[in-house]
Amino acid sequence: MIYYGLYPFVVVIMMRVGFYTLGCKTNQFETQALERLFAARGHTVVDFRSEADVYIVNTCTVTALGDKKSRAAARQAKKRNPNATLIVCGCYAQVSPDAVRELCGADIVVGSSGKGQIVELAEQAQAGHVLQPDLPPALAKKPFECLPAGGLLGRTRALLKVQDGCQNFCTYCLIPFARGPSRSMPFDDAVRECARLEREGYREIVVTGIEISSYGLDLSPARSLAQLAPALCAAAPETRIRLGSLEPRTVTEEFCLALSCHRNLCPHFHLSLQSGCDTTLRAMGRRYDTERFALSCELLRRYFPGCAITTDLITGFPGESEQDFAQTLDFLRRIAFAQVHIFPYSRRKGTRAFSMPGQIPRAEREARAHAAAQVCAQTRMQFLQSRVGQTAEVLFEQRENGLFFGHDMQYCPVRMPGEHLSGQVRLVRIAAAGPDGLSAEPLQSC
Numbered sequence: 001m002i003y004y005g006l007y008p009f010v011v012v013i014m015m016r017v018g019f020y021t022l023g024c025k026t027n028q029f030e031t032q033a034l035e036r037l038f039a040a041r042g043h044t045v046v047d048f049r050s051e052a053d054v055y056i057v058n059t060c061t062v063t064a065l066g067d068k069k070s071r072a073a074a075r076q077a078k079k080r081n082p083n084a085t086l087i088v089c090g091c092y093a094q095v096s097p098d099a100v101r102e103l104c105g106a107d108i109v110v111g112s113s114g115k116g117q118i119v120e121l122a123e124q125a126q127a128g129h130v131l132q133p134d135l136p137p138a139l140a141k142k143p144f145e146c147l148p149a150g151g152l153l154g155r156t157r158a159l160l161k162v163q164d165g166c167q168n169f170c171t172y173c174l175i176p177f178a179r180g181p182s183r184s185m186p187f188d189d190a191v192r193e194c195a196r197l198e199r200e201g202y203r204e205i206v207v208t209g210i211e212i213s214s215y216g217l218d219l220s221p222a223r224s225l226a227q228l229a230p231a232l233c234a235a236a237p238e239t240r241i242r243l244g245s246l247e248p249r250t251v252t253e254e255f256c257l258a259l260s261c262h263r264n265l266c267p268h269f270h271l272s273l274q275s276g277c278d279t280t281l282r283a284m285g286r287r288y289d290t291e292r293f294a295l296s297c298e299l300l301r302r303y304f305p306g307c308a309i310t311t312d313l314i315t316g317f318p319g320e321s322e323q324d325f326a327q328t329l330d331f332l333r334r335i336a337f338a339q340v341h342i343f344p345y346s347r348r349k350g351t352r353a354f355s356m357p358g359q360i361p362r363a364e365r366e367a368r369a370h371a372a373a374q375v376c377a378q379t380r381m382q383f384l385q386s387r388v389g390q391t392a393e394v395l396f397e398q399r400e401n402g403l404f405f406g407h408d409m410q411y412c413p414v415r416m417p418g419e420h421l422s423g424q425v426r427l428v429r430i431a432a433a434g435p436d437g438l439s440a441e442p443l444q445s446c
């Protein structure tokens with residue numbers, strides 16, 4: 001099927017478009033938005049593993065592994081259909097556009113901003129006009145790009161990106177060079193978009209961004225996450241609102257007071273730790289110390305009893321001594337996180353940590369990650385066991401091995417027998433805890 005498109009002299013050919021997404025929830029949000037934009041133009045979104053006319057690889061550069069996986073996905077697409085248009089976008093494309101062109105065979109490279117133009121670029125390419133847009137320097141100031149929230153598949157959980165970019169320049173992190181300075185979605189637009197997602201039937205909205213704790217600082221008048229989050233809860237009162245990763249200092253008494261009266265706010269807080277040793281935190285350029293972090297956890301547990309506190313950790317940062325690492329293990333035990341994402345330090349060219357003395361061999365970085373994982377498995381199990389016998393509100397997502405699978409408000413995985421539960425929120429009783437999560441039995445509908 002063909003029709004004459006909106007763009008002068010371009011015949012729009014209906015396309016099959018396959019997506020591959022690496023990295024964080026912000027990237028996932030942007031892919032979902034692109035899927036909506038392509039579908040709105042009449043194109044068909046297909047499985048990335050099938051033959052498509054256009055492949056879009058949304059890349060990540062947070063670790064060297066992210067780069068490698070990004071290149072591999074792009075090469076796979078080219079191999080699957082050498083005649084397809086390959087568009088590579090996102091953080092790795094932004095920082096290494098030449099590698100993306102030369103090593104991956106990308107036809108078009110789009111950076112971490114301007115993803116909204118990808119539909120037009122794909123249509124032009126299919127009509128025989130391959131246009132390479134300028135790649136604006138990542139560090140240049142740019143406006144927040146508003147893209148439509150809500151995926152095409154089901155109406156279970158929607159991501160809502162309210163912020164982009166970061167200007168903290170932690171010494172190990174390339175993201176500010178890939179995403180540019182922090183910028184925020186206008187306050188009223190975010191609130192409206194949240195209400196729309198509830199009207200569309202989504203049962204949970206995850207508030208995402210690269211550094212949502214910086215939300216609103218660039219707006220005029222300035223706003224804050226402590227203002228936005230309660231407004232989102234009020235705009236979608238029947239929908240669960242889950243906050244993305246928070247900088248620990250965001251959690252103040254005022255923040256907790258403003259949010260604790262909203263029963264639809266998920267009592268699940270992801271506070272980014274990275275190290276449990278103050279010397280290492282300083283070397284990382286993080287702006288809190290372990291006591292400030294512990295205070296945030298204490299406030300959260302006081303205002304949201306039973307909440308889940310999760311975090312990220314980097315092991316083997318340059319200069320991290322064995323004693324420093326031992327302090328981190330002690331801190332992990334002290335806070336008793338519900339879950340920890342652990343990454344051995346990845347040395348990224350272009351960051352300050354790249355040339356720091358005291359680089360730690362890969363095997364040691366990985367051994368420390370393994371040791372931390374053992375501690376975190378114990379604290380996770382303690383947390384899961386503390387839920388047994390409690391009532392939980394679970395959003396069921398899919399059927400797996402004869403059971404329905406979903407997440408409760410604390411984001412614990414929950415399995416339960418039943419029928420037709422996908423996309424449903426149910427009150428359940430937690431019957432047992434195991435390494436894979438919680439088992440539940442029905443209580444009543446809600």
Ligand code: SF4
Nearest residue numbers: 166168169170173175
């Ligand atoms: S806060 Fe630090 S770690 Fe997080 S994106 Fe910004 S620079 Fe990277």
